[in-house]
Amino acid sequence: MATLEIRDLHVTVEADNATKEILKGVDLTVKQGETHAIMGPNGSGKSTLAYSIAGHPKYTITRGTVTLDGEDVLEMSVDERARAGMFLAMQYPVEVPGVSVSNFLRTSATAMRGEAPKLRTWVKEVKTAMEDLQMDPAFAERNVNEGFSGGEKKRHEILQLELLKPKIAILDETDSGLDVDALRQVSEGVNRVHASGEVGTLLITHYTRILRYIKPDFVHVFANGRIAESGGAELADKLEAEGYEAYTKGGASA
Amino acid sequence: MAEAQNIPVGSTTAGSIAVAAESTVATRMSAPPSFDVADFPVPHGREEEWRFTPLERLRGLHDGTAKADGTLKAEIDAPDGVTVEAVTRDDARVGKAGTPVDRIAAQAFSSFEKATVVSVPKEQVLTEPVRVTLHGEGGTTFGHTVFDVGAFAEAVIIIDHTGDGVRAANVDFLVGDGAKLTVVSVQDWDDTAVHVSQHNALVGRDASFKSVVVTFGGDVVRLHPRVNYAGPGGEAELFGLYFTDAGQHQEHRLLVDHGVPHCKSNVAYKGALQGDNAHAVWIGDVLIEAAAEGTDTYEMNRNLVLTDGARVDSVPNLEIETGEIVGAGHASATGRFDDEQLFYLMSRGIPQIEARRLVVRGFFAELIQQIGVPDIEERLMAKIEAELEASV
Numbered sequence: 075m076a077t078l079e080i081r082d083l084h085v086t087v088e089a090d091n092a093t094k095e096i097l098k099g100v101d102l103t104v105k106q107g108e109t110h111a112i113m114g115p116n117g118s119g120k121s122t123l124a125y126s127i128a129g130h131p132k133y134t135i136t137r138g139t140v141t142l143d144g145e146d147v148l149e150m151s152v153d154e155r156a157r158a159g160m161f162l163a164m165q166y167p168v169e170v171p172g173v174s175v176s177n178f179l180r181t182s183a184t185a186m187r188g189e190a191p192k193l194r195t196w197v198k199e200v201k202t203a204m205e206d207l208q209m210d211p212a213f214a215e216r217n218v219n220e221g222f223s224g225g226e227k228k229r230h231e232i233l234q235l236e237l238l239k240p241k242i243a244i245l246d247e248t249d250s251g252l253d254v255d256a257l258r259q260v261s262e263g264v265n266r267v268h269a270s271g272e273v274g275t276l277l278i279t280h281y282t283r284i285l286r287y288i289k290p291d292f293v294h295v296f297a298n299g300r301i302a303e304s305g306g307a308e309l310a311d312k313l314e315a316e317g318y319e320a321y322t323k324g325g326a327s328a
Numbered sequence: 329m330a331e332a333q334n335i336p337v338g339s340t341t342a343g344s345i346a347v348a349a350e351s352t353v354a355t356r357m358s359a360p361p362s363f364d365v366a367d368f369p370v371p372h373g374r375e376e377e378w379r380f381t382p383l384e385r386l387r388g389l390h391d392g393t394a395k396a397d398g399t400l401k402a403e404i405d406a407p408d409g410v411t412v413e414a415v416t417r418d419d420a421r422v423g424k425a426g427t428p429v430d431r432i433a434a435q436a437f438s439s440f441e442k443a444t445v446v447s448v449p450k451e452q453v454l455t456e457p458v459r460v461t462l463h464g465e466g467g468t469t470f471g472h473t474v475f476d477v478g479a480f481a482e483a484v485i486i487i488d489h490t491g492d493g494v495r496a497a498n499v500d501f502l503v504g505d506g507a508k509l510t511v512v513s514v515q516d517w518d519d520t521a522v523h524v525s526q527h528n529a530l531v532g533r534d535a536s537f538k539s540v541v542v543t544f545g546g547d548v549v550r551l552h553p554r555v556n557y558a559g560p561g562g563e564a565e566l567f568g569l570y571f572t573d574a575g576q577h578q579e580h581r582l583l584v585d586h587g588v589p590h591c592k593s594n595v596a597y598k599g600a601l602q603g604d605n606a607h608a609v610w611i612g613d614v615l616i617e618a619a620a621e622g623t624d625t626y627e628m629n630r631n632l633v634l635t636d637g638a639r640v641d642s643v644p645n646l647e648i649e650t651g652e653i654v655g656a657g658h659a660s661a662t663g664r665f666d667d668e669q670l671f672y673l674m675s676r677g678i679p680q681i682e683a684r685r686l687v688v689r690g691f692f693a694e695l696i697q698q699i700g701v702p703d704i705e706e707r708l709m710a711k712i713e714a715e716l717e718a719s720v
Binding site: 128129130131151152153155156157161162164167168169170171172173174177178181182185186217234238 | 663667668669671672673674675676677678679680682683686687689690691692693694
């Protein structure tokens with residue numbers, strides 16, 4: 075069973091000619107089949123956690139380890155991490171002009187699977203996944219994220235999640251900016267992948283709204299660069315009622 | 329195109345729309361057009377038409393010191409009905425499409441021995457392309473070629489440049505009334521070659537001319553495709569793509585001169601650059617003269633900078649002497665393949681090299697799909713693929 079282990083993770087970022095520590099010792103274990111929700115106020119470092127695990131060059135790991143089934147993730151290049159089974163659904167997916175969605179998906183699937191998927195089964199696979207997410211087939215011929223609405227971008231991220239079948243999926247504020255219909259469709263996609271039992275999910279969110287559709291096994295409150303409290307689904311109810319105030323008081327919440 | 333906002337350090341994308349009583353497109357050249365090299369002063373490099381060009385790498389083409397001491401192997405594969413002649417410079421067809429506008433074009437005209445005239449008879453519709461293969465075998469050569477396509481004829485001409493050498497030439501396209509001509513000129517030189525050439529197209533009444541310029545090789549390549557219209561109803565489409573590697577200078581200077589009414593032109597050039605001192609220059613001049621009512625023109629240049637150290641100069645100029653036109657516009661943008669795009673693609677398991685190739689392939693495919701000649705589109709995609717294999 076695939077396990078992602080994060081131990082004492084410290085991460086800095088360069089901003090305005092100064093080095094700022096964003097993550098201050100994160101400990102977390104995510105196993106295949108589990109769903110973890112990470113909740114926290116803006117600026118608490120949730121997204122930094124997601125991007126540093128994926129290997130974004132902006133972030134510097136100064137201490138700690140991240141392993142996937144004992145393999146050192148931090149030693150891997152960004153594409154190696156993906157091929158090892160890590161997936162990051164981004165909050166702000168990037169536009170790639172000139173590259174169509176269908177070309178992108180096939181190139182990605184080829185890299186992930188080590189060989190080009192057979193055309194006939196692949197076309198069917200993509201078609202089914204797009205129908206499940208209520209995406210127009212014409213979508214496949216558009217350039218990656220170019221001119222996509224917020225909802226289209228997020229559906230496209232979840233489409234990739236369904237097609238690439240990672241071991242560990244990190245969803246960075248996938249719910250932000252979605253209307254209720256889009257939120258439901260995106261959540262159903264996440265739940266379909268979860269139902270396979272093959273994926274461990276790290277759901278990063280600011281709001282409890284998405285937890286009406288996706289049931290977490292564990293909820294962690296993130297504040298001031300580390301996990302401040304962990305619990306079961308009931309912790310989300312407490313946050314819904316009381317907000318993050320208890321965790322940000324006295325801490326640097328900026 | 330979202331990347332349009334990203335202007336890499338050291339690049340310029342200046343543009344201007346001038347509405348003038350006198351042509352600045354014409355007057356900013358340092359001398360009027362002439363067939364005689366003596367009519368042009370030796371450039372010093374600060375002239376408008378030379379300011380982007382590294383004169384010291386032109387091997388003396390610009391100052392009279394280059395001597396015709398080289399060999400260029402020319403093969404012309406002409407389908408039935410097409411004639412190929414060698415003529416002297418007093419042949420009426422030589423120079424009819426246009427006059428040299430700078431010293432090197434005039435030097436080429438003054439220095440060539442025999443001009444080659446390739447003729448497609450009127451009303452003949454070719455089913456096979458005319459293939460011209462020019463392979464440089466070192467040294468300096470001067471040339472002049474005329475493609476004379478008769479009224480209502482249809483032809484595709486493919487010109488391939490390979491090998492090493494220093495080449496200065498004029499290439500004329502006489503497109504007869506109602507004729508359709510597509511020309512593909514591929515500059516796939518060794519990275520030591522120098523190539524300076526003026527292309528003159530004279531587009532007949534209701535004729536259409538399509539030019540596809542593809543520049544990959546060479547140390548210095550400086551091409552000057554120019555279009556004039558002999559009668560109303562003419563259409564010109566000028567497509568170009570270039571892939572400028574470290575140390576290469578690739579310059580495309582276009583002029584579309586709308587001197588008669590109801591003609592169309594569409595210019596679209598795209599270039600990718602990578603490596604230290606890769607330098608691409610694109611000058612797009614469109615002149616709409618007072619008589620040219622009903623003109624419809626658009627010109628576009630896009631550049632994709634893949635690494636630091638590359639430089640783009642992109643200068644569109646549109647000069648309008650009559651307001652009675654259908655449309656006139658231009659666009660220029662230089663974008664960078666940035667770390668965020670690379671991160672996004674790599675985070676989907678795509679290795680760095682493949683990510684770059686994916687982006688470049690997509691960038692050029694958008695242009696190639698506009699060409700509208702399936703054979704040529706396939707051939708160019710294969711060429712791009714080979715260039716990507718070799719250099720990215």
